[in-house]
């Protein structure tokens with residue numbers, strides 16, 4: 001199967017001043033296959049959001065290339081590729097309050113992409129599409145006439161998902177989309193995302209800073225540290241055989257469901273100051289499992 005998304009040797013450096021540059025992303029490469037979920041994890045400041053934004057073209061990469069469905073989508077794009085991308089790649093944001101315009105009705109928030117791309121023939125069809133999508137995310141068609149502040153955090157995130165989903169995209173980038181929600185609501189939203197994926201076969205780039213939900217939703221995982229991808233493999237491989245010390249320390253912070261084991265759990269600390277990732281390449285240790293050496 002051909003990858004849906006290919007990120008090849010991506011660099012994103014922000015020049016802050018003449019003397020100072022933030023090296024947010026350094027030579028990151030990974031692929032996402034159609035219909036799969038790729039979990040991107042790493043602590044705050046590791047470059048996750050920057051990678052998501054580079055993929056969806058909010059930033060122009062300072063190095064490397066990005067391909068979608070075999071077409072190059074970094075750098076200058078022609079109108080047709082741009083249009084294809086706006087339909088097929090959508091984003092769900094972390095904070096559903098600040099990402100939903102408070103002055104717009106839910107129907108207009110969800111309908112915006114449809115309006116721009118002209119994806120309906122008349123208002124009746126537009127209303128039908130919006131009613132359908134509201135039902136799909138567990139809201140009701142009557143919610144279309146309401147405003148974002150009339151909803152709870154979990155409901156707003158469902159609106160965010162509906163807005164992405166209504167375009168029937170092939171890839172959804174979900175940047176910490178459940179981090180602001182209560183733990184019980186997190187599970188509901190993740191379950192909804194899984195159900196939607198089973199039905200629509202969309203792929204997810206699921207970005208998170210902790211591994212607990214990532215384990216549950218991801219087929220493969222990439223571990224990011226200081227802008228470097230230090231380890232990538234199937235969820236099974238990463239959890240059963242983490243190789244990089246940073247991955248081990250991340251895993252040791254995942255709460256366990258068994259309280260007896262949880263009591264004995266030890267946090268593995270990781271001293272990042274000993275690590276110099278420059279000029280290091282991911283090395284394959286088994287089938288699809290790669291890791292940066294120390």
Ligand SMILES: Nc1ncnc2c1ncn2[C@@H]1O[C@H](COP(=O)(O)OP(=O)(O)O)[C@@H](O)[C@H]1O
Nearest residue numbers: 014022024042043044045046047048049050051
């Ligand atoms: N637009 C920007 N300009 C300058 N520095 C930035 C910008 N965006 C992110 N950074 C810096 O890049 C690093 C990675 O940030 P980010 O991608 O937001 O990490 P994460 O999403 O993993 O928390 C941080 O040091 C951050 O301060």
Ligand SMILES: [Mg+2]
Nearest residue numbers: 048049050176
């Ligand atoms: Mg972020």
